[in-house]
Amino acid sequence: MAKRYQELGVDIISTAVPRLFPLNDGDILNHLSRIAESTSLPFLLQDFNPGGPTIGAQFIQSLNINHPNFAYVKLEEPLFVNKLIAIRDLVGDRVGVLEGWGGYYMLELIPHGLCGVMPGVALIEPLNRIFRLAKAGEMTTAMTQMGQLLPFINYSLQNLELLLQIEKRLLAQRGIIEHATVRASTYTPSEAELAYSDLLIEHVLKAIPGS
Numbered sequence: 001m002a003k004r005y006q007e008l009g010v011d012i013i014s015t016a017v018p019r020l021f022p023l024n025d026g027d028i029l030n031h032l033s034r035i036a037e038s039t040s041l042p043f044l045l046q047d048f049n050p051g052g053p054t055i056g057a058q059f060i061q062s063l064n065i066n067h068p069n070f071a072y073v074k075l076e077e078p079l080f081v082n083k084l085i086a087i088r089d090l091v092g093d094r095v096g097v098l099e100g101w102g103g104y105y106m107l108e109l110i111p112h113g114l115c116g117v118m119p120g121v122a123l124i125e126p127l128n129r130i131f132r133l134a135k136a137g138e139m140t141t142a143m144t145q146m147g148q149l150l151p152f153i154n155y156s157l158q159n160l161e162l163l164l165q166i167e168k169r170l171l172a173q174r175g176i177i178e179h180a181t182v183r184a185s186t187y188t189p190s191e192a193e194l195a196y197s198d199l200l201i202e203h204v205l206k207a208i209p210g211s
Contacts, residue, residue, distance in 0.1 A: 002039045012072075014044040025059055036067035040135075044072040046118075048100065052174060057086035064095050074118050076100030081108055088113045102153040103127045107146060110134040120163070122170040123149060126207045147208040152200040161187035166197045173201060174208070 015035055017028055034138045036043045045063075047054040054075055064070045073095055084097055096115035099106050101115045110131065119127050126149055133142040152170075156163040164189065168180040174210070189197065 002035055006039050006041050007054075007122055011177055012042045013039050014046065015051070017045065017047040019047075019049045019052070022052075025055070028055070029063060032063060032070075033066060036070050038062070040069060040103070042071040043067065043071065044074065046074040046100070047113065048076050054080075056083060057090045058130065060087055060095055061090045063167055068094070070095060072096045072098055072115075074098040074100050077181065078105065080196055081112055084112050084114065088160075093207055096129075102157055103130075103149075104125070104157065106131060107134055107142060120167045122167045123175070123204070123208075125209070126204075146172070146206065147172070149204060152204045155196070155200055159199050162193070164190060165189055166201070169194075169197060170201045173205065 003017075005013060014036070015032070018031065023031075032045060045055075050147055054077055055073070060070075060073055071094075073087070075097065076099060087095065087097055097113065098116045098118050099107075099109055099114055101117050103119045103123065104126070106114060106117050107130075111134075117131055126145065128144045129146050130149075133139075133145065152166070154165045161182075164182055165180070168177065168182060171177045172180040
């Protein structure tokens with residue numbers, strides 16, 4: 001698949017650490033090496049493992065030494081500032097560290113070398129603005145603006161299926177998609193949950209210019 005996507009002209013290959021079954025670091029490294037060596041494109045690795053450990057600095061260094069095109073890692077876990085510092089100490093700028101989880105932890109991580117955030121589509125513009133403010137040292141303004149988004153982010157991340165429901169409702173209100181339809185296998189919010197979701201969406205729209 002990586003080779004096929006490269007032929008189609010993509011700029012980067014992205015994959016996730018397989019976490020359905022427990023694997024040791026050696027097996028994971030072997031699996032990812034096969035993907036990294038199949039392409040000359042930059043390689044982005046996501047590791048999301050709720051309730052369990054994610055890859056650490058030594059693992060990231062080993063994969064990068066063997067495959068210099070391993071250029072980015074996306075982590076989304078609480079309290080990973082010390083892991084970020086350890087990664088930066090070992091690999092410097094050779095592997096950029098991205099934060100997921102809706103940008104929830106980015107303000108504590110940016111001063112220690114976080115290179116970017118990979119949120120859902122709905123909040124790209126305000127999170128990008130906040131990220132740039134924090135990178136420029138304007139942390140007070142960044143925190144104030146982040147405060148406008150945190151109730152929405154915090155509520156939606158309680159349940160990943162709820163997140164899909166709410167984000168699609170926000171995207172539909174912004175005119176980015178036509179319908180907020182989700183697949184049949186999903187969490188169905190109650191009327192009370194939808195009412196609060198719409199209140200949060202109304203609050204977020206005030207933080208997005210042109211909405």
